[in-house]
Amino acid sequence: MISGKKPLVVTCGEPAGIGPDITLMAWLQRKDLALPPFYIRSDPGFLSRRAERMGLEIPVQACNPEDARSVFKTALPVVLTGDPIEDRPGEEQASTARAVLQSIEQAVEDVARGAASAVVTNPINKAALYDAGFDHPGHTEYLGALAETHWPDTIARPVMMIAGPELMVVPVTIHIPLKDVPSNLTEKLILDTARIAAADLKSRFGIAEPRLVLAGLNPHAGEDGKIGTEDRDVIAPAVAKLRDEGIDARGPLPADTLFHPQARKTFDCVLGMYHDQVLVPAKTIGFDDSVNVTLGLPFVRTSPDHGTAYDIAGTGKARLDSFAAALRMAGVLSNPGKF
Ligand SMILES: NC(=O)C1=CN([C@@H]2O[C@H](COP(=O)(O)OP(=O)(O)OC[C@H]3O[C@@H](n4cnc5c(N)ncnc54)[C@H](O)[C@@H]3O)[C@@H](O)[C@H]2O)C=CC1
């Protein structure tokens, strides 16, 4: 059990998804799984109804962040945030978008004012939030903007990492259409991303000399410019600069042979040029125990690696492993040396 003083703050996430389910299950299994104390910013009535639907006997208690740590021993602490939420698993409701966003905003504020140690986000339905006017591609980018509001001296450069026991990956471009990847893939973006990955792997994950591999964009990393020029003209010069700075970076290497077990022993983290290039192998190898962690922020944010899973929301079928791993990782990263 983490013995740091402040609890983690968990966001409400999409109410029609499995976020409420895994939060309730995590509280129920907190002792067996040695989970750090947490509270959720959501609607207590909604969480009670979801627990009842799932046949779980869970006391839910409305409280302030300041009381959450002691409440956690006997009840799921819920800090009332946003409008009341109806319990309709699997059914998208436009009316909940405001509460979902307020929960994220206020969770970051809790950390900024010292009431919570780190943010653990539940999955959101990105399309539903876009329809409601949300103009950030996902949490990762939004948290960067919130960080700059609450830590005005910081230039946040949020970097997504999916971290599992067998594979850690970083997508250089994140939530953009595939057709826009080549034009967004600049040397500066690669350098910024790799520098943040190297620095955070060192400072937060305790890897003294992180070994980075950069995947090629094109088949066979472009075959010397004959199958696409980005590998030769953009990625290779970026790798050379990183090496000049003393960062242990290799590439561009053909992506198709990067993820087999022998290859995985030769690096600590792969930087992929687009979302699915690295999230497909990461989720294939470690769907249940990988964590989505945002690097480059002035605070710790983790999340399970999965989405809203509408198809199983409210049924009790959701596996808890990735969320539990996200809670544990947030506890460790935000309380170094506090075990
Ligand atoms: N961090 C976040 O907020 C994320 C949000 N999403 C959002 O989630 C929504 C759905 O995305 P999908 O691509 O369908 O991915 P998904 O992860 O929600 O579901 C994919 C499949 O995996 C299953 N699954 C997911 N988590 C599970 C768990 N814990 N236990 C058992 N089975 C599980 C689902 O039932 C489904 O069959 C989208 O709106 C997307 O924007 C997706 C990924 C991350």
Ligand SMILES: NCC(=O)COP(=O)(O)O
């Ligand atoms: N597929 C991972 C993902 O989309 C998570 O995005 P974010 O909401 O954490 O930025």
